[in-house]
């Protein structure tokens with residue numbers, strides 16, 4: 622029997638309890654412990670979304686469906702989850718894949734758009750660990766224009782638009798967003814902003830949205846400049862120019878997690894209500910089959926197959 626092909630499904634990771642938040646935050650900050658004030662603030666955000674983020678369960682379900690879909694036609698794939706900031710960490714999982722006898726693998730990140738500071742970090746870690754154990758590892762760099770991904774988002778957009786009255790739809794702004802990154806990525810010619818605009822533009826064309834813009838969200842709490850305009854500032858401008866309806870579509874994220882459940886559903890929604898704006902957000906893709914199909918297509922492209 623042939624050896625299965627390993628799929629390393631890479632995810633951000635989240636603390637499993639409030640006790641783990643400090644270690645998690647320290648890992649995100651590359652080993653620098655956060656101040657007590659920053660830690661308390663982050664714990665407060667987790668508490669506000671119910672204590673823990675549902676991200677791990679969603680990642681598990683995405684992995685289960687991905688393996689099922691990849692193997693539906695009799696192929697043999699084994700999906701492993703590797704996390705960037707929580708256990709099981711990417712490098713440990715790559716070593717486990719090698720111990721299990723996997724010789725060939727494909728890595729794919731649960732973030733559709735490539736940046737050297739996001740997807741590039743995951744894939745570098747995976748490929749370095751793979752090289753060290755003699756495992757052949759190819760990685761998907763981005764999957765932001767996969768048809769099935771756009772299909773899934775298009776359906777979410779159409780559903781969300783129904784939540785506005787006909788009157789509101791006459792002057793409604795659709796705001797696509799993604800996690801901000803430090804502005805210095807621009808000097809490196811990073812493809813992240815361009816890829817995000819490509820996804821947004823494609824969706825706007827499919828749904829025939831004429832009034833849309835792109836904004837950045839969830840910028841880090843550091844001194845250096847981050848990419849803007851920030852979503853909350855965009856909302857201020859909308860209110861000033863007479864808008865009363867805004868549909869948020871966070872195209873850079875695929876699951877319900879802190880940056881969606883807190884930054885959009887709590888913080889942005891509150892801000893909108895203070896500004897007299899009816900705020901809605903497109904539902905997250907989570908384990909939507911079309912998103913899984915997009916991952917499968919991206920994996921097969923990297924394998925050089927014509928599925």
Ligand code: FEC
Nearest residue numbers: 633634635636649650674676732739800841842878879880
């Ligand atoms: O639900 C959860 O518990 C996890 C939610 C979560 C996701 C996520 C995705 C991205 N991040 C990206 C970049 C950065 C940069 C910094 C940074 C900081 C944080 C902090 C938390 C956090 N991130 Fe995150 N991110 C999530 C959670 N992120 C918590 C720390 C507190 C804070 O700043 O809010 C800044 C690091 C530094 O301080 O030096 C940069 C990017 C993504 C989207 C791509 C991906 O998923 O990998 C980019 C989900």
